[in-house]
Amino acid sequence: MRASVAAEKAGFPTTSIVLSGFLGQAKTVAQALGIKNLALAEYPGLVAMDSPDELRRKVTETVVKNIISGFTRQVEDIGQSREPKPSDIIFTGNLEEVQEHFLKNYWTDGLPVIPPTVDKIEKFLRFTTRKPDEIIGKLLPENREATVWNVAVNGVMAGCRPEYMPILLSVAEAVADPEFRIQDAGATPGWEPLIILNGPIIKQLNFNYETGVMRFGRRANTSIGRFLKLFLINIAGLRIPPGLSDKATIGSGFLVVLPENEDAVAEIGWESFSMYRGFKREDNVVTVQSVVYESSPMATGGEKAVDHLQTLSEVIGGSMAPWTHVALNWGKFYPLIVIPPGVARFLAKEGVTKKDIRRYLYDHTKVSVKSMERLAHHGGLTSFYVDQLVKDGIAPPAYAETNDPDRMVPVFLRPEWIGIVVSGDPGRTRCRGYVQNHEQGPPVSKKIQLPANWENSLNPLNKL
Amino acid sequence: MAETGYQVVWPSGKLAYHELILKPRIADLNGKTICELSDYSFRGEEIFPIVRETLRKQYPGIKFVEYTEFGNTHGSTEAEVIKTLPEMLKAHGCDGVISGVGG
Numbered sequence: 001m002r003a004s005v006a007a008e009k010a011g012f013p014t015t016s017i018v019l020s021g022f023l024g025q026a027k028t029v030a031q032a033l034g035i036k037n038l039a040l041a042e043y044p045g046l047v048a049m050d051s052p053d054e055l056r057r058k059v060t061e062t063v064v065k066n067i068i069s070g071f072t073r074q075v076e077d078i079g080q081s082r083e084p085k086p087s088d089i090i091f092t093g094n095l096e097e098v099q100e101h102f103l104k105n106y107w108t109d110g111l112p113v114i115p116p117t118v119d120k121i122e123k124f125l126r127f128t129t130r131k132p133d134e135i136i137g138k139l140l141p142e143n144r145e146a147t148v149w150n151v152a153v154n155g156v157m158a159g160c161r162p163e164y165m166p167i168l169l170s171v172a173e174a175v176a177d178p179e180f181r182i183q184d185a186g187a188t189p190g191w192e193p194l195i196i197l198n199g200p201i202i203k204q205l206n207f208n209y210e211t212g213v214m215r216f217g218r219r220a221n222t223s224i225g226r227f228l229k230l231f232l233i234n235i236a237g238l239r240i241p242p243g244l245s246d247k248a249t250i251g252s253g254f255l256v257v258l259p260e261n262e263d264a265v266a267e268i269g270w271e272s273f274s275m276y277r278g279f280k281r282e283d284n285v286v287t288v289q290s291v292v293y294e295s296s297p298m299a300t301g302g303e304k305a306v307d308h309l310q311t312l313s314e315v316i317g318g319s320m321a322p323w324t325h326v327a328l329n330w331g332k333f334y335p336l337i338v339i340p341p342g343v344a345r346f347l348a349k350e351g352v353t354k355k356d357i358r359r360y361l362y363d364h365t366k367v368s369v370k371s372m373e374r375l376a377h378h379g380g381l382t383s384f385y386v387d388q389l390v391k392d393g394i395a396p397p398a399y400a401e402t403n404d405p406d407r408m409v410p411v412f413l414r415p416e417w418i419g420i421v422v423s424g425d426p427g428r429t430r431c432r433g434y435v436q437n438h439e440q441g442p443p444v445s446k447k448i449q450l451p452a453n454w455e456n457s458l459n460p461l462n463k464l
Numbered sequence: 465m466a467e468t469g470y471q472v473v474w475p476s477g478k479l480a481y482h483e484l485i486l487k488p489r490i491a492d493l494n495g496k497t498i499c500e501l502s503d504y505s506f507r508g509e510e511i512f513p514i515v516r517e518t519l520r521k522q523y524p525g526i527k528f529v530e531y532t533e534f535g536n537t538h539g540s541t542e543a544e545v546i547k548t549l550p551e552m553l554k555a556h557g558c559d560g561v562i563s564g565v566g567g
Binding site for chain 1: 483
């Protein structure tokens with residue numbers, strides 16, 4: 001769609017061939033890029049299942065007819081509807097009536113929301129010196145302005161405390177950064193953004209970073225994770241049906257915030273995740289990246305460091321192998337591995353650093369080219385061939401050292417792209433991997449800006 | 465106890481785009497040059513040749529510039545392809561564009 005819109009904007013009448021299941025999303029994407037009535041030529045059904053004869057029949061009988069119609073039709077001016085201003089009161093009602101109104105307008109994640117009243121929003125605004133109408137960015141696919149005001153609105157709705165506002169703003173900045181590619185968050189694999197948190201703010205706001213770190217239950221972890229979901233629904237316009245822009249085939253629910261165990265990391269002399277991202281240990285930092293699926297929570301064990309590393313490679317790394325073709329196609333892959341403090345402490349005692357773990361995983365975790373190409377073709381990347389990607393300079397030479405289709409090649413594109421966070425139950429040894437979706441949602445980190453007198457402004461009841 | 469009435473604000477944000485007025489369409493495809501753009505997915509490599517063959521039967525004078533001339537519109541080179549697209553389409557003398565396959 002982006003190429004089609006670019007062609008139209010350059011003055012070239014364009015018709016786009018689109019599979020049936022994506023007609024709605026195509027219209028939404030084009031509209032948000034300024035073209036309300038982009039011509040679409042539907043290919044009926046699922047092309048992956050069609051025989052060559054069936055494909056020919058559909059193209060000659062339906063697609064070409066739609067192409068001709070798209071080129072020769074009259075263009076209508078549909079016009080733009082009027083929308084409220086930020087502080088307009090758009091509804092008054094009791095709690096139940098507010099819920100029904102928000103559900104009817106697809107402004108929720110299906111759960112009840114805290115009604116966003118002006119007095120509640122103003123409490124959030126006290127935790128920033130930024131003006132409410134400051135534009136943080138423009139969020140595709142719906143192409144709406146993210147502002148300090150609507151960050152606060154969605155923070156209220158999610159059940160955040162006002163003092164979470166500095167974190168909410170940094171999260172909004174991260175997803176509004178063009179590097180993050182929020183416009184791809186509705187892609188068919190159905191990825192979710194994960195917020196990783198570092199810094200003293202973890203303890204100040206009572207985040208959970210130990211047992212059950214990825215569970216719902218602690219207000220800070222859970223409500224901020226929810227805030228991001230609501231923000232992407234209401235500002236980016238990512239909605240499941242009857243919405244048109246979230247095309248996750250199956251999808252999953254929002255992820256709670258993942259804080260690193262800063263004490264454990266400092267104690268064993270490892271760099272924190274934020275230091276790996278280029279910040280100082282004492283900085284408060286959010287990093288947001290996509291998660292398309294998780295590995296099993298495999299326990300590592302053994303008397304030698306290599307025993308643990310072998311399991312990390314075989315199980316955690318191995319679970320990422322089915323995604324290597326996607327990574328290679330786009331030339332980016334930033335998987336994340338979460339290691340609990342007990343395992344980290346053991347590895348550090350054996351002289352292993354996070355960098356050593358990355359190197360081991362890169363060197364020892366492999367996948368066959370034949371498997372990659374098969375999975376790529378089934379997933380719609382019907383022109384994916386590893387040798388061609390190497391020739392085009394998209395894949396590194398290591399992927400075509402021979403032309404044996406059964407050759408094993410690295411799962412991870414670069415060792416330095418593997419993120420490692422120390423978190424979870426200090427008394428257990430289960431590790432987990434989080435698979436990231438290539439150029440869609442790469443890690444984007446933002447330093448959290450705290451207002452003056454921050455610590456004195458914190459609610460003494462903030463232990464829940 | 466009487467329930468409070470909540471006066472609530474809009475949770476969304478202002479639209480950040482202006483609608484483009486489209487150029488007039490193509491009345492007759494005969495004699496026109498049609499450029500193809502591909503995301504190298506969803507069997508575009510089979511679909512585009514059939515589209516060309518079928519359109520040529522109906523419009524014998526139609527010309528095509530195949531998608532291989534422009535690069536992958538959805539892979540790692542997407543940003544570069546889109547950036548140079550207007551200039552490339554003009555250089556090839558395009559009258560219209562068929563882009564695909566979205567899925």
